[in-house]
Amino acid sequence: MKSNLYLIIRREYLERVRRKSFIITTILMPILMLGLMAAPALAMILAGTESKSIAVVDYTEGIAPMLQNNDELVFRAVDKHIAIDSLKKSENYDAVIVIGEDAVDNPTNIQMYTHSAPSMMTESYIRDQMRYAIREIRIQRYDIDNLDQILAEIEPNVGMTTYRLDTEKEEETSSALSYFLGLAMMMTLYMFILIYGQMVMTSIIEEKNNRVLEVVVSSVKPRTLMLGKIVGIGLVAVTQIVIWGILIGAASFWGMPALASSVGTDGDADLLAMIAQFGDTGRILVYFGYILLFMIGGYMLYSSVYAAIGSAVDNVQDASQLSSIATVPIILGIVFSMVVAQDPTSNLAFWLGIIPLTSPMVMMARLPYGIPGWEIWLSIALLVVAFIFMVWLSAKIYRVGIFMYGKKPSLKDLARWATYK
């Protein structure tokens, strides 16, 4: 009956891979993601002309001229004799700043009135400008020659490079980059487990409603059908990941050197570091390998839970409550990953990375920081043990659940079905 498992897997796989939607998402998704990342930058360039004008009523008469405009904010000094209330009502100004007479000595005597809540960026920009202006005025009071030059000479420009000792060659790393890389990998994995896991569930519900299920199980064991479905849909996910891996690998191998040469050596240091990281094709492929391993493990674990739930219910609405059994740990995995990414070597990070329910997501967040190989393999091994157990348990529930119609089952029902002969 092994060949039947193959036939089921083949049917499930081909049915999905042949769909236009699969081909489109697989090709378009990476482009869309790049577009999404580039979109804020593009939006800024395109929408940069819209600036806010701020009326500055300056009783000190020294600060206002020193405030620097930027792309978004234009400071306009206003005659202090104009009534402030009329400024507040004026539609020409988005905000009004009132600088008290003693503001240089008492910098708390500054008020800003706005029509809508200012963004944090705006507020901190204005605060910086104020501090800078007041500092300049205070320094000028000392009346020292060449003070600007002296200060410039004193100001140190610190640039520290971090080297990792645990990898074979001492490579340069950036923890910020590791952080974002980890989160990106974790989100990818989360998406895959959730989307493909739920695909297993809805597909089983559909088969059940369709009643085609009884025809199939008169030829193959329910367990074979369930396993075939999980593996077939899983292979679709693997196909997608592999295609993306190849696309990104190619971009890294050919695209990044081209980008690096166009930026040149005197470009922005962060950008160059990023290009260097993404240009390391070997490392990217290793990461994709890990994504693949943890994706398979996490997917097998969660999709079998979804399969059991799908077998038990008659429609997707009934499933929503039960499926929180699977969804909650996945979301917890995400939440913990965020925490773990801040401190990837802590005890908490270690344990969450070992426990199968959270390990796929948490390990994604930890991997870019470099963690001992044995931890990775222990985590994978435990994940495999967990999913084998879960597939076995789910198959027992599935076998009974697929013939249950009409009643919305509880968790207790599922537990009882698992014990049936």
Next chain:
Amino acid sequence: MNLLEATDIVKDYTGHRALDNVSIAVPQGKVYGLLGPNGAGKTTLIRIINHITAPDSGTVTFDGHKLVQDDVRHIGYLPEERGLYKKMKVGEQATFFARLKGLSSADAQRQLKEWFERLEISSWWDKKVEELSKGMAQKVQFVITVLHRPKLLIFDEPFSGFDPINAQVLKNEILRLRDEGATVIFSTHNMGSVEEICDNITLINKSKNILTGNVEEIRGRYGKDKYLLTYTGEHAALASALQGSCASIESRPDDKLGRHVAEIQLVDSEARRPAIAQANSAVDVYAFQPLLMSMNDIFIKAVEEANETVPPEYIKQ
């Protein structure tokens, strides 16, 4: 020789017993009727025969050995609730199911083409199932059920959803398969739909087997020494004349001509000739004929004999 024997099957679900010591023996090359109301346990029994669920106790033997998973390759099953993969093309889907039953891809396609031609549905090959009407899809499913030339064919409510013409086409195809050596099990709640083609039957009611046997033998047993007498005259006169030769007699008005029909149970077959003479002397006799009981009537009788209440849908209005 029996192709299939299910012995003392018990199956419990939480809070209710779906099958209570049910046994059936299906002879090779015959048509077997599994009859009973909805919810009696027929589908559960069929699932056990199909190796889909396991009984809590009891044994199933197939072709002389204990039923194992591989045996399902020799069984073709058309479930009551029909269903196919809607997005899959007809030909591809039929090939898929045939391969699950162990046929090679080439064999499956060749035989499918034959069947499709015979049923005049060749043009559906590249259509998706969702494009077919319900009746068309059922025809495809019928082909899928029988394609791998199973030794045992199981049809659950086979003719529901078919128009009379197509139902007849299917009936003929099933009988042809039987003539070629296949054994057939029909499961239905509609006693009348299969009684003329079943060789043997089992009546199941409330999870219990209440009657099993050869159809002719059962008919003979339930109709033994029962006759219908059509007459004009007084029921009381007839009843007193027949005293001694008949065990029970019931009369009802028959038609507008004022005739009555009496259902007579004779004391034994020896009593027939004297009974005719006695009746003839008391009333004006138009006809005297053996009473043929329908399977529906036999079911009601059997249920009553088992001291159970007859499901209302079987009582004639």
